[in-house]
Amino acid sequence: MAIFDVSGYKKYCELREQILPAGLTHLVDRTNHYNFGTKTQEFAVPPGVDPSGFLKSCNHDGGVCIEMNHGTTTLAFKFKHGVIVAVDSRASAGNYLASKDANKVIEINSYLLGTMSGSAADCQHWERLLAKECRLYRLRNNHRISVAAASKLLSNMMLGYRGMGLSMGSMICGWDKQGPGLYYVDDNGTRLSGRMFSTGCGNSYAYGVVDSGYREDMTVEEAYELGRRGITHATHRDAYSGGVVNMYHMREDGWIKVCKDDVSELIHRYRKGIASLISV
Amino acid sequence: MALQDICNFQSVFEDRLTTEYPAVPHGKKIPSNYVSGLPFSNNKSLFHFYIPVAEYLDESPIQFGQISTVQNCSAVSSEDPFLTSSSLPTCLPFASSQSVPLPFPMAHGTTTLAFMFQGGVMAAADTRSSCSGLVACPASQKILPIHSHLVGLTSGTSADCALWKRILARELRLYQLRHGRRLSTSGAAKLLSHMLHPFKGTELCVAATLCGWDGGEQKNFVDSTNAKVSLAKDERFSFSQQCSIRKKMNLSGPRLFYVCSDGTRLRGMLFSVGSGSPYAYSILDQGVHWGLTVDEAKSIAREAVYRATYRDAYSGNCVDMYHITSKGWTRRNREDLKEEYYREKERRKHEKTERRDVAFSD
Numbered sequence: 001m002a003i004f005d006v007s008g009y010k011k012y013c014e015l016r017e018q019i020l021p022a023g024l025t026h027l028v029d030r031t032n033h034y035n036f037g038t039k040t041q042e043f044a045v046p047p048g049v050d051p052s053g054f055l056k057s058c059n060h061d062g063g064v065c066i067e068m069n070h071g072t073t074t075l076a077f078k079f080k081h082g083v084i085v086a087v088d089s090r091a092s093a094g095n096y097l098a099s100k101d102a103n104k105v106i107e108i109n110s111y112l113l114g115t116m117s118g119s120a121a122d123c124q125h126w127e128r129l130l131a132k133e134c135r136l137y138r139l140r141n142n143h144r145i146s147v148a149a150a151s152k153l154l155s156n157m158m159l160g161y162r163g164m165g166l167s168m169g170s171m172i173c174g175w176d177k178q179g180p181g182l183y184y185v186d187d188n189g190t191r192l193s194g195r196m197f198s199t200g201c202g203n204s205y206a207y208g209v210v211d212s213g214y215r216e217d218m219t220v221e222e223a224y225e226l227g228r229r230g231i232t233h234a235t236h237r238d239a240y241s242g243g244v245v246n247m248y249h250m251r252e253d254g255w256i257k258v259c260k261d262d263v264s265e266l267i268h269r270y271r272k273g274i275a276s277l278i279s280v
Numbered sequence: 281m282a283l284q285d286i287c288n289f290q291s292v293f294e295d296r297l298t299t300e301y302p303a304v305p306h307g308k309k310i311p312s313n314y315v316s317g318l319p320f321s322n323n324k325s326l327f328h329f330y331i332p333v334a335e336y337l338d339e340s341p342i343q344f345g346q347i348s349t350v351q352n353c354s355a356v357s358s359e360d361p362f363l364t365s366s367s368l369p370t371c372l373p374f375a376s377s378q379s380v381p382l383p384f385p386m387a388h389g390t391t392t393l394a395f396m397f398q399g400g401v402m403a404a405a406d407t408r409s410s411c412s413g414l415v416a417c418p419a420s421q422k423i424l425p426i427h428s429h430l431v432g433l434t435s436g437t438s439a440d441c442a443l444w445k446r447i448l449a450r451e452l453r454l455y456q457l458r459h460g461r462r463l464s465t466s467g468a469a470k471l472l473s474h475m476l477h478p479f480k481g482t483e484l485c486v487a488a489t490l491c492g493w494d495g496g497e498q499k500n501f502v503d504s505t506n507a508k509v510s511l512a513k514d515e516r517f518s519f520s521q522q523c524s525i526r527k528k529m530n531l532s533g534p535r536l537f538y539v540c541s542d543g544t545r546l547r548g549m550l551f552s553v554g555s556g557s558p559y560a561y562s563i564l565d566q567g568v569h570w571g572l573t574v575d576e577a578k579s580i581a582r583e584a585v586y587r588a589t590y591r592d593a594y595s596g597n598c599v600d601m602y603h604i605t606s607k608g609w610t611r612r613n614r615e616d617l618k619e620e621y622y623r624e625k626e627r628r629k630h631e632k633t634e635r636r637d638v639a640f641s642d
Contacts, residue, residue, distance in 0.1 A: 080635060204558035210589045212563055216631040233562040270566070 052163035072116040074104060075230050076171045076182055077210060078195050081220050083173045083180045083250035087115055087158040087226035088202070088235055088263070089243030092207030108134055110254040112150060117200040118187065121142035130154045132162045147174035147181030148193070154189040154263060162189055169199040173250050180250060198230070202238035206230040220249070224258055232266040235249030286617050323471065328612035359583050389594020391556030391585055392422055392551060394491045394536055395564060396549045397572045400605040401491040401534045403431055404581035406589055407558070407598040407614070409438055418597040419614075427452055428608040430492035435553040436485035436541070444486050465492035465535035466547070473545040486541040493604050495532020503506050528585040534604065556588030578612065586620055 024067065065203040074087040092103035104116045105173040106124070108131045116123030133153050138143040157164060166187040174181050184190070184197045198206040209230040218226070227247050235241040245266065330556050372502045392405040405422040408415055420438065434441030451471060452608060456462045463471070469490050538546045538553070550568055552560045563584040572580070582599055589596045601612040 005497075098397055205562040205589065206589050207564035208559035208584070209566060211559075211587050211590055212566075212583060216628065216635055229566065230562075233565050237558065237561050 035131065036231065051165060055100070055163065055165045057090045068239070070169050070200045072104060072117040072200035073206055073231055073234040073238060073241040074115040074117050074200055075170065075198040075200065075203070075206045075210060076115065076196070076229065077223075077227075078180050078182050079214075079218050079223050080216060081180065081223070081249075081251070082175065083113060083182055085113055085171070085225050085244050085248040085250065086231045087239040087257075088200075088231050089246060090235075090241055091120055092240050097242075101259050102243070103214070103246070105246055105248060106131065107148070107255070108172075109138075109144075111144065111176070111250070112172065113148065113248055113250060113255055114154075115171045115173075115199070117169040122166050122168045122172060122187070126154065126157055126166075129136075129157065144176065146176040146178070147172060147183060148176075148178075149185035150151050150174065151185050151191055154185045158185065158187050159189040162187075171197050174232050175250075175252055175254075200241065202234035202241040205234035205237050209233050224249070228266060229270070230259060232263050232270065235263045236267050260267055323397055323570060327448075352491060355487055377459070387543055389556070389592065390422060390435045391437050391560055391588040391592065392489060392553035393550075393560050393564060393570050393581060393584055394489050394555070395550035395551075395577070395581075396534045396536050396570075397568065397573045397577050398570055399572070399577065400493060401431075401536055402574075402577045402581050402603055403433055403489070403491045403629045404585050404599055404601045405433055406585055406595040406617075407600060408594065408596045410594045411476065415596075423600050423602050424583045425602075425609055426468070426490075427462065429462065429494075429604065430490060431469060431490040431493070431602050431609050433553070435487040435489075437557040438550075440486045440541075442485050442490065444472065444488070448474065451475075452475065462494075464535055465490055466494075468492070469537035469539050469545055469547075472539045473543065474608055475603045476539070479541060480543055484541050488539050488540075489551050489553060490535075490539060491604050492535050493533065493606055493607075493608075494535055506537075552584070554588075554595065556592035558586075559588040559591050560584040578603070582615070584608070586617055590621075 011130060012234065039245065071092045072088055074085075076085045078114060085105060087104040089100060089102050089104065090097060091099040102120065104123075106114045106116065106127045107199070108114055108127070112134060114127045114130065129160065130150065130153060133152055134145045137149075146220075155172065158168065168185075168187040169202060170185050172181075172183045174187060182194060182197065184192045184194065184199070198210070210226060213226045215222075224247065228245050231241075231245045235243070245259065245261045245263060248255050249258050320496075325519065375535075389406070389410045390406060392403075394401060394403040403423055407417075407419050407422065409420040422446045423431055424432050424442070426445060430452070432445050432448070448468065448471065452463050452468055456466075466545065472490070473489065476484070497553040536548055536551060538544065538551045539610060550564055552564065564580065567580045578601060581601055584601045585595075589599075596617070598614045598616050600614055603610050603612070
């Protein structure tokens with residue numbers, strides 16, 4: 001950090017490295033169980049453990065099949081009046097439904113939202129860490145972090161553990177000085193800015209609906225309806241998505257939670273309604 | 281089964297076994313009997329596929345890694361030349377044990393869809409044939425008419441689909457000649473499914489959707505000109521009531537079946553097959569219902585294929601549409617979707633400039 005450079009502060013482990021002779025580097029204090037997460041954003045791993053090597057052996061050729069599926073549907077799109085974020089609420093563990101009411105949107109602060117898909121534990125941990133970093137940034141620099149910077153922080157965290165088995169597909173949505181912002185961040189370290197994203201195994205169904213109905217100049221109500229429809233039709237066809245639609249609207253003055261509608265009621269309404277619709 | 285008797289199912293296999301495997305004591309490769317090796321040279325050779333036997337493959341400079349277990353199989357079969365058809369599966373692997381491993385991986389990518397509505401069956405498909413990363417043919421035909429009132433959509437390996445469609449067409453024509461009436465769509469689906477069953481577990485990949493109209497010309501069922509009149513009548517009933525009504529008059533009308541080479545045979549109102557199918561499904565779920573007019577059905581089918589080609593890399597190029605009614609199938613002109621992409625791009629650009637103008641004027 002800048003202030004460390006200015007004040008000549010050296011990290012404790014650097015000092016120890018200088019004291020001890022070269023051959024005794026194993027005595028240098030590494031991140032361990034007691035101090036991880038406080039000084040550095042590292043996980044303590046016993047020396048000799050190689051997570052990425054282990055994971056490489058656990059693939060189809062080796063006979064083991066660890067499938068990291070993102071069993072969910074989340075979508076977000078930018079339009080004239082901000083960003084709409086819609087997610088389902090089903091948490092599955094293989095074939096078992098762990099929860100029908102999971103919260104897949106993390107409210108980082110009043111103008112930043114993060115969605116979660118993939119491993120629930122990974123998403124929750126890293127996005128809460130991101131929330132901590134965003135707060136620290138605000139306190140140190142006296143202005144809000146931009147959406148691009150927040151997504152970059154998350155992407156760098158993912159890159160630090162690349163190949164070690166993280167599973168996270170997240171969209172960082174917010175409103176900063178450049179206007180509405182939407183970034184997709186992946187466990188591979190992918191970071192993409194875009195106008196519309198959908199993640200999870202139900203994403204293809206949501207893409208069809210939102211691509212078809214999207215217009216830049218939609219009204220707010222139309223955008224809400226489009227988000228709801230995208231998630232509803234995805235939950236209708238995808239086995240790993242379901243529950244309720246949690247929808248947020250990111251506006252210039254912060255986000256609001258729009259609705260929490262049960263998808264089975266929504267799909268019933270849509271199926272019954274299309275017979276009497278003249279044009280969608 | 282009656283269907284088997286009609287098509288001489290059993291006798292085909294018995295004949296094949298007796299003629300094709302004369303006792304060969306030594307381990308020489310059996311040269312295939314050239315006369316019977318021609319595909320479908322006589323009516324008994326329904327499954328007499330000409331297998332390009334290993335002679336030239338051995339000498340080929342490109343070693344595809346052919347497996348030469350011919351000797352073992354021939355030894356086994358020579359001891360028991362009169363195998364009954366019940367032990368057929370042990371013989372068919374003979375054919376596939378000489379399979380040539382593919383020199384490059386094949387991927388099955390397409391978008392095909394079909395749905396039933398009051399005006400018949402609407403079928404649509406894209407026209408891209410892909411071979412892993414290569415677009416092998418941008419103008420292939422995935423909707424193959426089988427006869428005047430039956431159309432099949434193909435997904436899977438193009439060669440397998442084309443072949444099996446032709447076999448099915450031949451069998452349906454024979455049935456029609458022998459019995460003086462067309463086989464129902466349900467019967468055609470059953471026939472296809474039974475013909476594909478012996479190949480279960482091999483690399484055959486056929487996922488076909490059969491769309492047809494059973495029965496003669498119906499005056500009760502509407503055609504496009506009377507769409508509006510009966511639409512009002514249909515709308516009085518709810519969706520589930522309509523289903524039960526349709527079940528009562530199930531002797532004739534539109535039919536939709538999905539047949540897959542792993543043995544699935546499903547009847548339904550709406551199917552979409554292929555790598556682009558999730559994108560198409562969400563559009564179809566939004567808009568398809570029994571009371572659609574023909575024009576609405578066409579535009580929904582077209583929009584669904586367009587959205588699938590928009591997002592899926594293995595679908596694209598043009599869209600074909602067929603409409604099956606009591607009078608038979610009609611084909612809409614093939615439409616190139618790149619026009620639609622450009623139109624949509626123009627629209628988005630237009631919206632963006634409008635928005636900018638509004639922002640400036642504020």
